Structure formats: C-alpha cells, structure tokens
Amino acid sequence: MERKLALSDEILLSIEKPARYIGNEINAVYKDKDSVDIRFAMCFPDVYEIGMSHLGIQILYELFNRREDTWCERVYAPWFDLDKVMREKDIPLFALESQDPLTAFDFLGITLQYELCYTNILQVLDLGRIPLMAADRDESHPIVIGGGPCTYNPEPIADFFDLFYIGEGEVVYDRLLDLYKECKKAGGAWRKAFLRRAASVPGIYVPSLYTPAYHEDGTLASFTPAGDDVPAVVEKQIVMDMTNAVYPDKPLVPYIKVTQDRVVLEIQRGCIRGCRFCQAGMIYRPTREKDVEKLKAQADIMLRGTGHEEISLSSLSSSDYTHLNELVSYLIEECSRRHINISLPSLRIDAFSLDVMSKVQDVKKSSLTFAPEAGSQRLRDVINKGLTEEIILKGAAEAFAGGWNKVKLYFMLGLPTEQEEDRKAIAHLANEIAVQYYELPKEQRFGKCQITVSTSFFVPKPFTPFQWASMHQPEDYIGMARTVNNEVRAMRNAKSIKYNWHEAEVTVLEGVMARGDRRLAPVILKAYRDGAMFEAWSEFWDWGRWLRAFDECGVDRDFYTMRERGDDELFPWDFIHAGVTKQFLLREWKRAHEPVVTKNCREQCSGCGARMYGGGVCFEGQA
Amino acid sequence: MKVRLKFTKEGEMKFIGHLDLMRCFQKVIRRSGIDIKFSEGLSPHMVMSFASPLSVGLTSLGEYVDMELVTPVSSAEGVRRLNEQMPAGIRALSLKQIPEGRANGAMALVAAAEYTVRFREGKAPAGGWEDKVPAFLSQETISAVKETKKGETTVDIRPLIYRMEAADGEVKLRLAGGSEANLKPELLMDTFVRWLGEEPQPFSLLICRTELLAKAGGEQDERFVPLEDLGEDIIL
Incomplete structure (x- = not known):
C-alpha cells in the first residue's frame, strides 16, 4: 500500500517524534476510500501517546471498521511544534491512516475524557478547517459528534458540536450511521434533516435543538426542545x-x-x-x-x-x-x-x-497503593469511602511483613464538610503507617520506609451526590495543602513521608467546566484564541489567560464554583x-x-x- | 542456535527511531511465534543485538540483528513467518545461522557501511558535480568539521572513505563504520558540497544504507564481505 504522507520529510524530520503523525501501526485498518459510504475520523483531543492509550477508541475503531460501508481512522492533537508548522504553512489536519484532511470525512468523533481538553477540541477543528461553531457548518463539513464521560454535561462545549452520544458507544452507533446514509442519499438540505432525525435515536443529543433560559440569578430556568419530535430527556445507552x-x-x-x-x-x-x-x-x-x-x-x-x-x-x-x-x-x-x-x-x-x-x-522495587481519599474516618463516611483506618493499617502491616517498604497514599482536599482537623488527619494517618513499619523487628526491615502522600483538590461532578457542593478559591486550596504539609513536617516520622499536591488553579477551571453551561463557550473560544491548548500539561498552563477570557466575556467563574446549589435547582445536565x-x-x-x-x-x-x-x-x- | 536476520527499513519506517524499532521487533517476533531466547532475571527480555543503529531519516536495504533461537526454524520458514508480521516498510531478507561467541556478533563485526545518496529535487549542487568526485578524492587529506558535544573539531576523513563514485545523480559510498572508526554519509556529503564552493542545505539528501560489511580474509587478501555472508542457511 503506497500512501503519500500529509507532511513532508523536512517537516517530519524537524519535529519531535514524527511517528506520532505517520500511522502505519500494526493492526491499523486500511480500506479503499472509494468503496466505503462513511468515513469516520475518531479523535482523542490530546497528544498521540495519551490518545493511543485509550481503550474506548480501540473498541470503537473495531466497531466501526467491522462495518463494510465504513472506514474509521484516527486523529490526535498535533503537539505544539507541529501545530506551529501547520499554521505557518497552512497545512490542514489529517487522519493518520489515509493522511487525508478532516474535511474529506463524514464524521469527526471526539472523545471527551477530561474538561481540560476543551481548548484542544477547538485546535483540532481549527487545524481541520471545520468551522468552530456548529451553526456555521454546512453539507461540506463533517458531522462533529462527541462522546465519553464529559458528555454527561456537554453544555460548555455544546456550541461546537453537532451531536453528542450519551453512553457507551457499542449500542446505537449502527443506527446512527444507517440514518446518516439514508439522509445523505436523500440529498438537498440533508444535514439539517439528519440532525433532526438523529434526535430520536436513543442516547443522541442534538444541542442545536434545545434552548436554555435563565433566571435573573443566573441559574437555569428551563431547557426546551425544539418540537414534539425532539425528546425532552436523553437516555444514556449502556451495553447489558x-x-x-x-x-x-x-x-x-x-x-x-x-x-x-x-x-x-x-x-x-x-x-x-x-x-x-x-x-x-x-x-x-x-x-x-x-x-x-x-x-x-x-x-x-x-x-x-x-x-x-x-x-x-x-x-x-x-x-x-x-x-x-x-x-x-x-x-x-x-x-x-x-x-x-x-x-x-x-x-x-x-x-x-x-x-x-x-x-x-519485585517487592523491593514496587510500592503499595492506598486511596483513603480522606484523612479522618468522619470524612471518609461523608464521601462513602468504605475504607477504615483499621483496614489500612492492617494492610500496611501485612505488606511490610511481606517485604514491601514503599507506600503511596492518595487523598482529596476540599471535600464537602471538610475541616482543619480532617486535613491534619492525613498527616496522622501517614505517620501511623510509618509506625507500623518501625514496629517490625529490625532484621525484618529494609532501611527506611517511604510513604508518599499525594493530594488532589476535589472537583464536584454532575451525576454525583456532590453535584450540589461548592468549591473554593485557588488560594484557599493552597492553604489546605499548606496545612497538610506543616502537619506532615511535625510528625515523628516526617523523614519517611513525602508530600505532593496538585495545582489549584487548574482545579478551579476544571470545576467551572464540569458544572458549566452554554454561556462558557465564548470563554473557551477566547482562551483558545489567546493560545490556550494542552491545559492538562502543566508546562504550558497560564491561568492569566483564562482570567482575561472570563473578564472579557463578562462571565463570573465564581457562579459555577463558589455556590452551594439549592436542592431544587435545575442543572444544565438534568435533561x-x-x-x-x-x-x-x-x-x-x-x-x-x-x-x-x-x-x-x-x-x-x-x-x-x-x-x-x-x-x-x-x-x-x-x- | 545463534542466527542473524537481514532486513530492510524503507518508506515511512525511516521515521521510526532505533529504540522504537527494537520494540517493534520484539512484538513482531512474539506475533510470529518464533521461539527466541530470553534473558534471565525477574523481568526477562528478548536477547537481541542490532548491528548498527540507523539514524532517523535514513532508509536501508541492509540492516542486521542477531538473536538466539530456542527452537530452530529453517531460513525460509523464519523469513516467511517474520514477513507475515512485519509492518509495511520492513522486510526480512535472510535468516542465517552464525558461529557462537561475542566476537562473531554483528555489532563487533561491522567495519564498513555502503550507502547510496541522492540530492532531493532542486537541492543538488551546480551541474557536473558528479565529474568532480575523482578530484575531491585525490586530495591527500580531507578536512571535515565535525560537531561534537564539546564543540567543533576538525578531522581528516579521507582515510575513512573507502569508495566514492558518482553517476546519474547518485553517489555510491563505502565508508568506515562500526566502533573503531565511523564516518557518517551526511558529513562526507556536506564536506563535498563545501569543497565544490556551495553551502550545504538542510534536508537536501536522500540516503539509503545498502549494506553493512565485515572484514574477512587475512593480511594478504583482506576484503569486506556483507554480514550475512558470515552465516549459513538453516535447512531442517
């Protein structure tokens, strides 16, 4: 099979890891593009190494390519070095297998695994020469469909998508693709007709067919479907x-x-x-x-x-x-x-x-992992993490006796009802684990034990009992981490404990997006225009860019993070x-x-x- | 049984680096079901030894890797089974039994490499450059500026050029290679272009390694032979 690569030798030899962009991997699927009806570009909007590690895409790749009438290919977000070259030289983004530009495809499917990839969606659309706003697309553009966990609140990015698939892909994609073929064959203004009819496929959400209205206080008042043929509730699809x-x-x-x-x-x-x-x-x-x-x-x-x-x-x-x-x-x-x-x-x-x-x-090299998530028993009961201190200490003692001496502990900070003593309890628990180790007879120990405590800041997510919870300001999060750090330092076994904590500003952004609504689309667009991409990669993170975007769009980020929501509040994802x-x-x-x-x-x-x-x-x- | 595989690396595979190629081979061998020896220890890995890493951007018609078979296969069978699993761009050419011992390993044996070099379209020096190769070679010393980690050094590369012939826009090279002395074709070509009075351009060369050679014979009849010639066909 002879293909012409989309990028020249000169480009490929001057960027990092050219293998990200050439395809030709073992088990990649190649078909004759003229003998299929549907060309599907499946995208993970992050760098190749992350995207290729995702199981869901491997399943969908198999699912689509089993259809004789469909060829599914892959596309990932070009890293900064290639992104720059593509913009300078005006090279359109392409799929790995055929190396054809995205505009040659019927569908662009984007998996939404985390909120921090939202600006990369715009990067992919932009480099792919697909209008960023769904409303600006016509019959010459691919249908842009989103799937994955973030579709359980797709509202912040609703304006950029034609469709969302809510649930597990194995279930209704065949129906959707069959419907697409039928509508495209009918011709005329088939795109609109397809989207309208797709709304009746279970699990398919067509954002353009719903209109939100807001109360004066900013909360959602109503979410209205465009007609009787558009379901008011979209049903999650799952494989039984x-x-x-x-x-x-x-x-x-x-x-x-x-x-x-x-x-x-x-x-x-x-x-x-x-x-x-x-x-x-x-x-x-x-x-x-x-x-x-x-x-x-x-x-x-x-x-x-x-x-x-x-x-x-x-x-x-x-x-x-x-x-x-x-x-x-x-x-x-x-x-x-x-x-x-x-x-x-x-x-x-x-x-x-x-x-x-x-x-x-290798016991000596590997470490044991516990995720108590909260330091005190009270707070573990709040979050319903059925792990007791007794179980943790017993497990650690058994492990130490078995030859391990490295333990990793994962916690969250900023949980609902969390107080100062809950944070300090993190350090106490780590110290108690170290005590278990040093209580072993000396001949059974291998030097010092190494306890690594990591905390992330809790982000309330839709469809969880904590979807009503409020969050904190970045400086408050850092204060929480400082409390833990100081308490760890004060422990008797402080020398055996290492403490790491996450970035606070990223947490706030994630929190805004997780429970956001359609009024956030201009903010995401603005931040992207200002250079925001790969936000999950800390080396390029710039909080100032986001603060400017919120300001310029007149959007109050605290509205999304700092309120404890009322019991009867209508949420953007309640449909x-x-x-x-x-x-x-x-x-x-x-x-x-x-x-x-x-x-x-x-x-x-x-x-x-x-x-x-x-x-x-x-x-x-x-x- | 120690064996030596000769293979190509062409087309898009030129963008795959050496470490990734090694990983690719491990997976190809597992898929082929050919029974290769593993190292001892808690995380055993396949025992494989590549003759000479190929730089990213170069293609090759003559790469080599040595392995040890636990269950022997015939040369024909081994080549067929590997080729069923190879990605487009890599082809197994021959599989031969080689003598035991570290000194007989491909990496130790490599003494020279052959290349064909072409200029990319529009990047060739002014016309008639092919005819100037003999004059270039007739110099007693050829100074080349080599960039090393410590900065630039000037070396005489003339003794490392065993053969350089140009015709029809193509240069055929045989250069010193291996651990003792090594000359990269890019350095030679850039030096040649400078000697012609032009400034070498980046990405101007298309280079294919065509063979890796070992020294054979005694003092009287020393000669270079392709690495595969030091092995025997496996017939079961």
Whole structure:
C-alpha cells in the first residue's frame, strides 16, 4: 500500500517524534476510500501517546471498521511544534491512516475524557478547517459528534458540536450511521434533516435543538426542545451483555512508547461502591461483569494479535470482580510461561492481593497503593469511602511483613464538610503507617520506609451526590495543602513521608467546566484564541489567560464554583437520564451531611435507579 | 542456535527511531511465534543485538540483528513467518545461522557501511558535480568539521572513505563504520558540497544504507564481505 504522507520529510524530520503523525501501526485498518459510504475520523483531543492509550477508541475503531460501508481512522492533537508548522504553512489536519484532511470525512468523533481538553477540541477543528461553531457548518463539513464521560454535561462545549452520544458507544452507533446514509442519499438540505432525525435515536443529543433560559440569578430556568419530535430527556445507552460486546482481537500497536503500552483486558464496567465524589461510579451503573472464560480467551487472542509483552486489567474496582482470583491465577501461569508481565490495577490490600503482587512484581522495587481519599474516618463516611483506618493499617502491616517498604497514599482536599482537623488527619494517618513499619523487628526491615502522600483538590461532578457542593478559591486550596504539609513536617516520622499536591488553579477551571453551561463557550473560544491548548500539561498552563477570557466575556467563574446549589435547582445536565435518579443523588447528598454510610450494591440495594436496565449487579444470583 | 536476520527499513519506517524499532521487533517476533531466547532475571527480555543503529531519516536495504533461537526454524520458514508480521516498510531478507561467541556478533563485526545518496529535487549542487568526485578524492587529506558535544573539531576523513563514485545523480559510498572508526554519509556529503564552493542545505539528501560489511580474509587478501555472508542457511 503506497500512501503519500500529509507532511513532508523536512517537516517530519524537524519535529519531535514524527511517528506520532505517520500511522502505519500494526493492526491499523486500511480500506479503499472509494468503496466505503462513511468515513469516520475518531479523535482523542490530546497528544498521540495519551490518545493511543485509550481503550474506548480501540473498541470503537473495531466497531466501526467491522462495518463494510465504513472506514474509521484516527486523529490526535498535533503537539505544539507541529501545530506551529501547520499554521505557518497552512497545512490542514489529517487522519493518520489515509493522511487525508478532516474535511474529506463524514464524521469527526471526539472523545471527551477530561474538561481540560476543551481548548484542544477547538485546535483540532481549527487545524481541520471545520468551522468552530456548529451553526456555521454546512453539507461540506463533517458531522462533529462527541462522546465519553464529559458528555454527561456537554453544555460548555455544546456550541461546537453537532451531536453528542450519551453512553457507551457499542449500542446505537449502527443506527446512527444507517440514518446518516439514508439522509445523505436523500440529498438537498440533508444535514439539517439528519440532525433532526438523529434526535430520536436513543442516547443522541442534538444541542442545536434545545434552548436554555435563565433566571435573573443566573441559574437555569428551563431547557426546551425544539418540537414534539425532539425528546425532552436523553437516555444514556449502556451495553447489558458485556461478555458478547464488541472487543478488539487485534488492538493497534504503536511504535513509540505510549502511556498504556500493553494489552488491556476490560473485566467489568461500573462499580458497586458508591463513593459520593465519583462520577464514574455513578454513570456506569449498574456494574456488569464479563464472563471469566471469555476473558481468558480474550487475553490469549490479544497477546497473540499484538505481540505486547504486558497485560493489564481494566475496571473501576478490580477487587470487586467476582472471579478475580481465578482470572489472575490463570494469567500468572500463562504469562510466566510466555515471559509476559502482568500489570495489576490497584487492588484492595489483603492477603490475596499481597500474594498476587509478590508473584508478579519485585517487592523491593514496587510500592503499595492506598486511596483513603480522606484523612479522618468522619470524612471518609461523608464521601462513602468504605475504607477504615483499621483496614489500612492492617494492610500496611501485612505488606511490610511481606517485604514491601514503599507506600503511596492518595487523598482529596476540599471535600464537602471538610475541616482543619480532617486535613491534619492525613498527616496522622501517614505517620501511623510509618509506625507500623518501625514496629517490625529490625532484621525484618529494609532501611527506611517511604510513604508518599499525594493530594488532589476535589472537583464536584454532575451525576454525583456532590453535584450540589461548592468549591473554593485557588488560594484557599493552597492553604489546605499548606496545612497538610506543616502537619506532615511535625510528625515523628516526617523523614519517611513525602508530600505532593496538585495545582489549584487548574482545579478551579476544571470545576467551572464540569458544572458549566452554554454561556462558557465564548470563554473557551477566547482562551483558545489567546493560545490556550494542552491545559492538562502543566508546562504550558497560564491561568492569566483564562482570567482575561472570563473578564472579557463578562462571565463570573465564581457562579459555577463558589455556590452551594439549592436542592431544587435545575442543572444544565438534568435533561440527561443517566440511570441514577436525581432523587437518589439528593438522598445521598443529605446522608453525606449526617454522615451515614450507604452500603455497596452487593450488600444492599440503595435504589439508585439503575435497576431499570434489567441486568448487571442488580439482578445477580437471579435467573 | 545463534542466527542473524537481514532486513530492510524503507518508506515511512525511516521515521521510526532505533529504540522504537527494537520494540517493534520484539512484538513482531512474539506475533510470529518464533521461539527466541530470553534473558534471565525477574523481568526477562528478548536477547537481541542490532548491528548498527540507523539514524532517523535514513532508509536501508541492509540492516542486521542477531538473536538466539530456542527452537530452530529453517531460513525460509523464519523469513516467511517474520514477513507475515512485519509492518509495511520492513522486510526480512535472510535468516542465517552464525558461529557462537561475542566476537562473531554483528555489532563487533561491522567495519564498513555502503550507502547510496541522492540530492532531493532542486537541492543538488551546480551541474557536473558528479565529474568532480575523482578530484575531491585525490586530495591527500580531507578536512571535515565535525560537531561534537564539546564543540567543533576538525578531522581528516579521507582515510575513512573507502569508495566514492558518482553517476546519474547518485553517489555510491563505502565508508568506515562500526566502533573503531565511523564516518557518517551526511558529513562526507556536506564536506563535498563545501569543497565544490556551495553551502550545504538542510534536508537536501536522500540516503539509503545498502549494506553493512565485515572484514574477512587475512593480511594478504583482506576484503569486506556483507554480514550475512558470515552465516549459513538453516535447512531442517
């Protein structure tokens, strides 16, 4: 197959990592563009190494390319060096496989994994010569469709998209593509007709067909569909039969080292735990497991199909997978025979996981990870993190006895109801863990123990019990981190504890976008025009750029972050039905304040609403 | 059984760096099912030794990697199975059994490399440059400015040029290569262009490495032979 690359040798040899832009990876799919009806460009709006590590795109790539009438290709955000060259030389953004410009495509699909990529969406559209505003597009432009977790509140970026797909891609894409073919064939002003009819496909949200109205205080008053044929509520789509869902036998294998450079085996979707801050734990309900025999077979097929030397398990809480023991035992045996590494997800620390870990990794080099998320038991009850100090200390003691001496601890700061003593409790817990280590007889220890404490600042997300919560100002966040830092320094075992904390300003931006509305689109546009891109990469972060954009657009960022929302406030994302009901979320918000712990799905049903899907953990053990 | 694989690296693969190429080969070998020896230890890796890293931007018709087979395959079978898994741009050419011992390893043996060089369109020096090659070569010393980490140094590259012939816009080179002495074709060509009285332009050359050579014979009949010639076909 002879292709002409979109970039000249001279350009490719003068930028960083040219392999990001040439395609030709093992298992890439090539088709004759003249013999397909639909050309789909699938985009992860970040740099190649991040985008290529994303499982969802590998699944959709397989799903689309199984259709004979469709060719799905990939596109990633060009890094700063190439971005500059493309603007200077007026080179349009292209897809990796055909190297054709985005304007040659029927669809541009953009996965929305985090809010900080929003300016990169504009970069991709801009370099791709697609009008940034959906309203300015016509029949000559691709349909721009968004998917992924951020679509659970797509409003800040609604103006840039023609469609959003709410839920898991495996379900209604076939219907949507068939409808597209039909409408395009009919000709005329088919784009409008397609968008209108797409609104009736379950899970498809067409932002241009809805009009928001606001109260004087800025909160949402109403969100009105354009007609009777446009549903007032968009239903999340989920796969109920995980075992037989589409999964790639031969995932793409990149040349350059990427973040996730291994076979990824998805063992289940959803989480039974119900942590009140966690969006994934809510929107992927109910928990659905894959059959263990199917997983064994898939592991084998994918290892053969890629040649990868490592395999990892993917899920929100692998320890809760019913057949984890059987699966991991199988993998350990198979993989050691074939010189394949197993990369374990963070498991709950107990005898089983310690045994498994000692088999697959070098105890002296590896570290144990705990995510208590909050320092005090009271606050852990508030967030419904069912991890007690007793469990943590016991796990740490067992691990130390087993030869480990490195522990990583993850916490959040700025949680609802959090007080000074909750922050200090982070340092106390870290100190107690160190005490466990130094209580071991000296001959059982390996030098000092190393405890790494990391905190991030909590960002309330839609469709979580904390969606009503208020946030803080950047300087307040830094003050919280300082409290922890000072307390850590004051601990007896301070020398064994290292403390890292996240950036505060980025947190505020993420918070604005997470629960924002359509009035933010001009701000994002302005920041992008001012040079904002790759905001998740701290080296290029410029908060001043965003402050100017908010100012110039007359948008008050505090409106989105500093208010505790009223119980009956209409949220910009309330038009989505994500399975969990608002009533359940509010109930959980109230219970958090008492605080009362809510049991996990296997212990007792909390009536979240996800039972309506008729499967998964809600019906476990029932025929 | 120690074996040596000869392969090409053409087209878009010229943008893949050496470390990425090594990773690519490990995956190709796993997919092919060819049974290669792994190192000992907690995280075993395939034992593989590439003859000489190729710079990004160069293509090649004669690259080599040595490996050790646990389960032997015939030359024909090995080449076929590898080519089924190779990405477009890389082709296995031959697989031969080689003698044991570090001194017989490809990396130790490389003594010279052959290249063909062309100028990109519009980047060639003024007409008739091919005819000036003999005069260039007839100089007793050829000073070239080499950029090193410490700054610029001037070296005499004449002894490192074993062959330089130009015809029809193409230069054929045989240059010293390997750990003892090494001359990059870019440095030679830039020096030649400067000698012609022109300023070398960036990205003006298309370079293909065509063969890697080892020294063979004794003092009397010393000669260069392609690395693959030091191995035997595997027939099972």
